[in-house]
Amino acid sequence: MRIKICGITIPEQGVAIARMGATALGFICVPTSPRYVTSAQINAVVKDLSVKVDRIGVFANATVEEICQTVAEAGLNGVQLHGDETEEFCQELRQRLGSVETIKALRVRSQEGLKQVEIYTPWVDTLLLDAYHPQMLGGTGTTLDWSSLQQFHPSCPWLLAGGLTPDNVLDALNQLQPSGIDLSSGVERSPGDKDLDKVAKLFEKLGIGNR
Numbered sequence: 001m002r003i004k005i006c007g008i009t010i011p012e013q014g015v016a017i018a019r020m021g022a023t024a025l026g027f028i029c030v031p032t033s034p035r036y037v038t039s040a041q042i043n044a045v046v047k048d049l050s051v052k053v054d055r056i057g058v059f060a061n062a063t064v065e066e067i068c069q070t071v072a073e074a075g076l077n078g079v080q081l082h083g084d085e086t087e088e089f090c091q092e093l094r095q096r097l098g099s100v101e102t103i104k105a106l107r108v109r110s111q112e113g114l115k116q117v118e119i120y121t122p123w124v125d126t127l128l129l130d131a132y133h134p135q136m137l138g139g140t141g142t143t144l145d146w147s148s149l150q151q152f153h154p155s156c157p158w159l160l161a162g163g164l165t166p167d168n169v170l171d172a173l174n175q176l177q178p179s180g181i182d183l184s185s186g187v188e189r190s191p192g193d194k195d196l197d198k199v200a201k202l203f204e205k206l207g208i209g210n211r
């Protein structure tokens with residue numbers, strides 16, 4: 001199962017989290033976020049990584065040009081679109097990015113919102129479900145109603161996000177079988193400052209040892 005730890009801002013923490021067993025590190029490229037990092041800051045993390053780990057940039061309503069520039073500058077191999085990007089936008093971006101993974105995040109407000117899923121699947125590699133929050137785009141710590149997702153079986157891989165913590169992750173995984181999980185605020189001391197004890201507890205709960 002993929003395990004993405006998102007909102008990395010501090011190089012030593014990114015390196016430690018990758019060693020603990022994360023399969024992906026997420027970098028918030030949304031300027032309004034308290035977890036925002038520049039390409040130079042992402043490079044400072046990526047250059048010290050000694051294990052293979054995906055490097056995902058999180059964008060919201062950025063332009064294709066802005067995303068492609070950051071991907072090239074920061075050495076990302078995946079992008080997560082967390083805003084109101086249309087399926088046409090995903091199609092254009094995917095053509096431009098070639099082998100870089102495209103992940104479309106859907107902020108689920110109701111069962112009705114899940115109907116959007118099939119319009120995106122032809123144009124993205126992976127879907128991500130996050131909880132809807134009226135004021136914030138992401139990193140909210142709000143959980144989805146997992147029981148309502150038990151029939152969610154999209155035709156492409158998907159990541160479960162939204163308010164996951166070391167304490168509730170097994171509960172979520174007992175109800176759902178996502179291709180991966182994505183945690184941010186649930187393993188933090190404060191926005192962008194990861195709590196390595198919480199991250200270690202997460203991997204312990206998942207039965208994953210250091211790499």
Ligand SMILES: O=C(O)c1ccccc1N[C@@H]1O[C@H](COP(=O)(O)O)[C@@H](O)[C@H]1O
Nearest residue numbers: 006033138139140141161162163184185
């Ligand atoms: O984390 C942020 O600040 C952020 C800002 C803008 C878009 C997405 C953001 N984070 C994403 O939110 C989800 C879930 O976070 P949490 O576990 O509920 O704290 C995750 O996919 C992050 O990539």
